[in-house]
Amino acid sequence: MATKTPASPRKKRGTRRSGKYVAKVDTSQARSNIEVLRMCLQELGWKECISGCAIDSDIYWHSAVFQEGNRNFGFSSARVNKFPGMCDLLRKTSLTRSLNVMRTLFPEEFDFYPKTWFLPEQNEQFQKYASSMHDEDRRRKRPLTTFIVKPSDGSQGEGIYLIRDPARYNATNRPHVVQKYIDRPLLIDGLKFDIRIYVLIFNLDPLEIFLYNEGLVRFATVNYQPPSATNLHQTFMHLTNYSLNKRSANYKHASDEDQINASKRKLTLVWSQLSQQFSSNEVERAKLLIEEMINKTILAILPELRIEYVSELPLTRKQNRCFQIIGFDIILTDQLKPILLEVNANPSLRIDFDHENEAGKFISQPSPIDEEIKKPLVLETLKFVMLRRNQLEPSIEIIASEDQNIVQNQVEEHNEAESKNADKIHKETQSKSMLKNATLMKKVEPNLTDTEEESQDSTEDTISEAVSVDKFINTITANKSVIQSPMSRILKATHTPIVTSVKSLKMIYPTTSPNKYENMLLLEKIAFIYIELVIRRGYKTMTNRQFRHFASISGVIDSSITIPSVDMLYAQIFYKWKSFVVKPSTTGLHFPAFIEALFLLAQRKYSSSGTLLSSVIELTESCVRQLNICVEV
Structure with a gap:
């Protein structure tokens, strides 16, 4: 296996041209994004690194996922245009699970998804x-x-x-x-259409979301009719995907970016067309609903996104090493209500299209409308990344240098421990943790009888515990300020961004109404619990012992909810999720499975609360309080 190259923050980035700093962008993994990216770099006068470089770049641009190539971003203060785990989180099943969890708690707020x-x-x-x-x-x-x-x-x-x-x-x-x-879609000239909205997630810590002021509208190529037994198979009528409709004889390429009859149009043009069918208030309300839909959807995946981030990168610094452009696909009903179809982790940034010539061969041709929409999106994103980076450069360099020392210590510990078997590593780490926190844990963890201890051991023989040798246990947790910071940042209701907008990018989160989404941060608190009990201890998934510990410090254990019943719940959830989670290499509860188990425990413990939301809030707050006690004492 190839060794990952450290991207050292000590090395000089970019170049200087006549005394002016020139940013450097690594495009070695840009692939299908390369044409539009190269156009932007040439316009900006920035330096492009085509085949990877020993000198650390300011920005790394990947076409698909965070971890491409062999570079280790744990050592770098550069920014990468992908978040760890984003592709998996936005797959249709994963996104649906995340939205379903939020809809269970906030049914009226998440009615925008079928x-x-x-x-x-x-x-x-x-x-x-x-x-x-x-x-x-x-x-x-x-x-x-x-x-x-x-x-x-x-x-x-x-x-x-x-x-x-x-x-x-x-x-x-x-x-x-x-x-x-959705059998009653809004039509323009008798044709069904959907909207691609481009969104920039700029930071996680604190969360910052920007909406691009232009979008792409894709039209079907056969006049719409309500579904019937005779037309269900007509994809050119019911589906709006460009990749399908470009094969239709009715497809109309835009000869210029303003063509009103094209099969692909600018969003601003379509809003103008819709203003002829609806009042300005109705159109503005639809735009507002789209912004709210975007914020709520990202808040739904945010807890897992944080977990993926801290699993991949050092825990010692804010989660601002990544940014990502994602694509929201939305359809409007005939009442102008936006409905979410899906979210694309890697929306196409191609600015050409394949055209079949007279000889029957496909040739690439420039697409003016794609260039008109996508080039400013990439250009403004690059400028914004460097603008923010330059404002924060001194602190970034200091933190990155500290990160390098911490990670190097972790690597040395890892090499020493790698030859030990998993059981021995686990026992030693548990022993260290127990010695370190024994006094603190007495305040929050009830005493267990000998019988209960036997129950623990027997259950753990049944459910294997996951030990991750590439995570390093208890190295960072000695720093109190580091441990305290994640929850305080997660729960921070407001902050003052350095920049709230850049030309074509409008900040839509945080909003001017700081309490608007406050209740929806509940899942963020649950993610904090999972990070503290699982990720910070070097594990990838929650073991039976960690789940039992969670139940204990949350005050769940009583005469009706016993340790054996908690173990039984763990086993039931574990085997249920094992049958369909596509990560067979690890054992234990992944975060979505932990959420399900937490919800069930909350309902049992606080059955008189009236609603699931109230029960989950009580259980979560109880656990968070105890975890903060353990950290702050």
Whole structure:
């Protein structure tokens, strides 16, 4: 396996041209993004590193995922245009789970996403729902409800089809989602369309979200008709994906960026067209709902995004080493209500298209509308990254230097411990942790009887505990300020950004109403619990012992909820998720599984609270208080 090259913060970045600092951007992993990226760098006069470079760049631009190539960003203060784990978090199944959790707690706030089932996992529930809906349809003498099936890992419209009868679902080894089809979409000139909105997640700590002021609208190429038995197969009518419709004989390429009849149009042009159908207040309300949808969706994935981040990069600094442009695909109903279709972790930044010539060969041609939309997006993002970086450069260099020393110590400890078996590592680390925190834990952890200890051991024999030798236990936790900072930053309601907007990028989070999304930070607190109990101790997933410890410090254990019952719940959730989580190399509860277990414990412990939300708040606050006691004493 190739050794990862440290990106040292001590090395000089960029170059100086006539006394002026010239930023340096590594494009060795840019691939399909290279054309638009290179145009922007040339316009800015910045230096491009094409094949990787020993000198650390200011920005690393990747086309797909955070970890591309062999560079170790744990040593670097450079910024990368991808967040760790973002691709997985935005797959259709993962995104749906995150949104479903939030909808369970805040049903009225998350009604912008269609009702969705996972297949084959929830095939039985889907069949029952479809049967019930169709019975209702027949009673009301209306067309049968239609559903749309999508591969979880699909893109560009591949593998999508419409069904009415659940028996028509084509079961494969590939996971799918199935949703209620939006059968009353808003039309322009009789055609269905969807909107690609570009969003920049600029920081995690504190969270900063920017909305690009231009977007791309993709049109179907056959006039829309409500779904029926005779037209379910007509993809050019029901699907708006460019990759599908470009094959249609009716597809119209834009000869210039303002062509009003093209199959691909600028969002500002479409808003102008819609202003002729709706009042200005209705159009502005739709725009506001889209902004709220974006913020709520990102808040739904944010807890796992933080966990992925701290699992990949040092815990000693703010989570601002990454940024990412993501694409929201949205459809409008005939009442101008925005509905979220999906979120793309890697929206296409191509500024050309493939055209078939007279000889039947496909050749690449420039796309004026794509360049008009995507070039300013990339250009302003690059400028903003360097603007913010220059404002924070001194502190970045100091922190990065400290990071390097800490990580080097971790590497030395890792090499020494690598030859030991997992059980021995785990026992030694548990012993160190117990010695260090024994006095503190007495305040929050109840005494266990000998019988309960035997129950712990027997359960752990059944459920294997995950030990991650590439994470380094208890190295960072000795620094109190470091431990205290994550929760205080997570719960910080407001902050004063250095820059709130840059030309075409508008900050939409944080908002001018600091309390607007405050309740939705509940999952952030749960992520803090998971990070403190799992990630900071060098694990990738929650072991049975850690789950039992969580139950103890949260005050859940009593006469009705015993240690054995907590162990049983852990085992049930573990085996349930093991059957469909695509990470077989690790054992233990991943964060979504921990959320499910926490919800069940909250309902049992606080059954009189009235709502699930109230129960979860009580349990979470109890645990957070105890964790803060352990840290601050």
